[in-house]
Amino acid sequence: MSSRAASSSSASSTGHSSGSARSAASRLQDNHAFQLMARGGFAVNGLLHILIGGIALSVAFGSGGEADQGGALSGLAASPGGTFLLWTVTIGLWALGLFQVLETVLVRGSDKDAWAERAKEGGKAIAYLAIGFSAFSVAVGGGSSSSGQTQGLTATLLASPGGVFVVVLLGLGVLAVGVYFVVKGARKKFLEDITAPAGKTGRTVTVLGQTGYIAKGIAIAVVGILFCVAGFTADASEATGLDGALKSLAELPLGPVILTVVALGLIAYGVYCFARARFARL
Numbered sequence: 001m002s003s004r005a006a007s008s009s010s011a012s013s014t015g016h017s018s019g020s021a022r023s024a025a026s027r028l029q030d031n032h033a034f035q036l037m038a039r040g041g042f043a044v045n046g047l048l049h050i051l052i053g054g055i056a057l058s059v060a061f062g063s064g065g066e067a068d069q070g071g072a073l074s075g076l077a078a079s080p081g082g083t084f085l086l087w088t089v090t091i092g093l094w095a096l097g098l099f100q101v102l103e104t105v106l107v108r109g110s111d112k113d114a115w116a117e118r119a120k121e122g123g124k125a126i127a128y129l130a131i132g133f134s135a136f137s138v139a140v141g142g143g144s145s146s147s148g149q150t151q152g153l154t155a156t157l158l159a160s161p162g163g164v165f166v167v168v169l170l171g172l173g174v175l176a177v178g179v180y181f182v183v184k185g186a187r188k189k190f191l192e193d194i195t196a197p198a199g200k201t202g203r204t205v206t207v208l209g210q211t212g213y214i215a216k217g218i219a220i221a222v223v224g225i226l227f228c229v230a231g232f233t234a235d236a237s238e239a240t241g242l243d244g245a246l247k248s249l250a251e252l253p254l255g256p257v258i259l260t261v262v263a264l265g266l267i268a269y270g271v272y273c274f275a276r277a278r279f280a281r282l
Contacts, residue, residue, distance in 0.1 A: 025102040029282070034095065039277045041096025041128060044089040046273025048072045048131070049216075053266035056246045060259040067263075068242035069131055070149075073138045086139035093132030099282070100125035123177075154227070155236035164231050167239070171227030178221025185213025190272075194279040205279070208272040215265020219245055 028034060051072035055065040065071055076085045103121040107114055157163045157170075184190055190209045196202040222245035230238035240247075249259045 022106055022108075025105045029099065029102050029106070034099070035282050037092060037095035038099040038282060039280060040088075041092040041094075041099070042273050042277035042280060044092040045096070045128070045131075046270040046277070048089070049212075049270030049273060050267050051075050051270075052242070053263045053268075053270060056259060056263035056266060059247060060250060060256045060263060066243050067246045069134055071243065073135055077138050083139060086135050089135040090132050090139060093128045093135065097125045097127075097129035097132060100128060150239050150241035151236050154230050154239040158230070158234055158236055164234060167231035168228050171224045171229075171231055173224070174227055175221050175224030178217045178219070178224055181213050181217030181220060183217075185210045185217060193281060194276055195281055196279060205272065205275045208268045208275065211265050212269025212272045215262050216269050218262055219266065222246075222248060 048069060049072075052067055052069070055071050055075070056067040058065050059067055066074065073086065073089070076082050076089065079085065100121050104118050104125060107118045107121065154167055157167050160166070188206060188210060190213055191206065194205070196205055219242060223242055226245055226248065227239050230236055246259060246262065249262060250256055252258055
């Protein structure tokens with residue numbers, strides 16, 4: 001066989017394999033039971049954000065609590081039927097994470113835009129799978145301190161060669177995600193993810209989405225800023241995750257008011273996630 005023929009055969013085989021993978025991914029995405037579990041993932045993600053917003057509200061009014069996924073998961077674990085709820089959160093988020101993995105696989109093209117889309121969908125997949133793993137850890141009796149884990153990871157990075165650069169770069173990346181959420185909310189780009197109903201319900205969903213995305217974006221942006229501070233000061237204790245980011249808002253002038261607004265926005269995002277579970281374009 002000539003080298004040209006061999007190359008053509010190899011390209012054909014690669015194309016066929018890629019097509020088969022996309023076909024299998026598409027069939028799984030179209031499975032009704034799998035779609036229901038993925039929609040459930042949006043709903044449990046909404047529940048976690050409502051709980052985080054509630055804890056942040058209590059912090060704004062002078063009470064304690066861990067205002068992040070760890071605190072929300074601990075709250076679920078302490079509630080009646082907590083173990084069942086934690087397993088429901090785990091399965092829902094893992095299903096949603098797998099759905100996003102399939103979205104990544106199904107992106108076509110090899111240009112810059114296609115790779116940017118793959119990175120975006122892949123990032124969502126990692127986030128959902130990671131939170132699902134945290135819920136799994138709490139369900140089987142593990143720890144739930146998100147702030148402690150964040151500080152531990154930051155300390156490890158800072159102790160490694162070039163660690164300061166990596167932590168600052170990580171902070172800038174998280175900050176960019178926060179800005180993305182704010183812009184997505186302000187421009188109502190989230191409406192591309194759902195089939196919004198008409199009338200009052202649609203307007204309500206839009207307001208919830210706008211408020212929620214902007215508030216979540218602000219919270220994420222502060223997390224990114226704290227990572228940058230940890231990098232520039234070489235102090236891992238500055239990287240306190242979402243809990244520290246929200247509590248740092250309370251230390252600003254008019255801090256309790258600012259934190260209350262952001263907390264209500266996170267609750268709005270949680271309610272929007274329930275709407276997305278119903279109206280998401282899958």
